[in-house]
Amino acid sequence: MYIPRTTWTWAFMATTMVQAAITLAMESYIFAKFQESLRPDIPTIPDMKAIPTYLTLFIFGFLYQLVLVYDSLRLKNTIQVIGLCIYNLGMLIYAAIQYDQINKAIHTLEGLDYVDKKADVWDDVHPYLLAVPCIIAFFSVVMSFVAWKLYDEFAWTIYKHISADLRMKHRFLTFQIYIALLKFDFFFFLGFTVQFLVIVTGLENVEKLITIIAVPVTVLILIMAAFWTRRENHFGMVLTIVCFFGGLAYFIFKLARMYQASHEQNYLPVRKTLTSFAVITITLIVLTIINASVCMANFNKGLKPHIQKRKIADVEEKVTKMTELPDLKNGPVTTRMEID
Secondary structure (H helix, E strand, O other): OOHHHHHHHHEEEEEEEEHHHOOOOOOOOHHHHHHHHHHOOOOOOOOHHHHHHHHHHHHHHHHHHHHHHHHHHHHHHHHHHHHHHHHHHHHHHHHHHHHHHHHHHHHHHOOOOOOHHHHHHHHHHHHHHHHHHHHHHHHHHHHHHHHHHHHHHHHHHHHOOOOOOOHHHHHHHHHHHHHHHHHHHHHHHHHHHHHHHHHHHOOHHHHHHHHHHHHHHHHHHHHHHHHHHHHHHHHHHHHHHHHHHHHHHHHHHHHHHHOOOOOOHHHHHHHHHHHHHHHHHHHHOOOOOHHHHHHHHHOOOOOHHHHOOOOOOOHOOOOOOOOOOOOOOOOOOOOOOOOO
């Protein structure tokens, strides 16, 4: 089991853990206050689902971030560390949007007499809704500073595991970026789908069924995308890229549909957050397609031995099949130079 051993690796892990603990405590308080204010025996409407969905996504988002932090530090993956800083900014945007969305949801429920007005739920929760994005913004700055220090710390490790050939380093860098993008694709796609299925009403049965089926299919595509890249399989990569284009068309369609006059009413309770998730996901898919194409162009140029699964004597240095750092000393090499 990996345990951080340096000041900056500990700092990065501690920063993300403290941020998650503080933010989730505040979100839990907001959820509890909201649930207490609801009148008993009232029918469920979309606005009532908004706050529980926000809390669920925050819990999943920060827990997933902690997993990626551990994975990044264990693998000394600088690209993923930088990606986590950008991921935190995405959470900041989400936290900022939730303020307005929850404000509207609470006032809508008050107008319907679903909420006990004597509870003054908005007065209780809005300071915390303001504090959450401020806290995430502060920790984003701290994470960025620590990531800069980790970049220098991990640079030598990457140099030791990759030949001095600059072209080979660039190929491996592209591979790392591609794998990191696949991991972030998973979160933002799932976040969009959860909100879409839980809050949005008035969907046709076919559209809802397709959305549900898309979740396991997408997970399978992301797993196979990494598998075909490691195997340098051209057919598999072409099929994966075609699937990415299908996903891109799907999110563009959903984004346009949310603003169509004939359908916008179904999306109003969560349209801003769905829009932010859709835009981020579209951006990630475009970047993933570009990196997948570059990775495929790098096939049969000596990178494959560097990213193939291998056995490592030191258990603490064991890495996963998807993102391991290659070791020229213990594995086959096709480049001119070796680092002993």
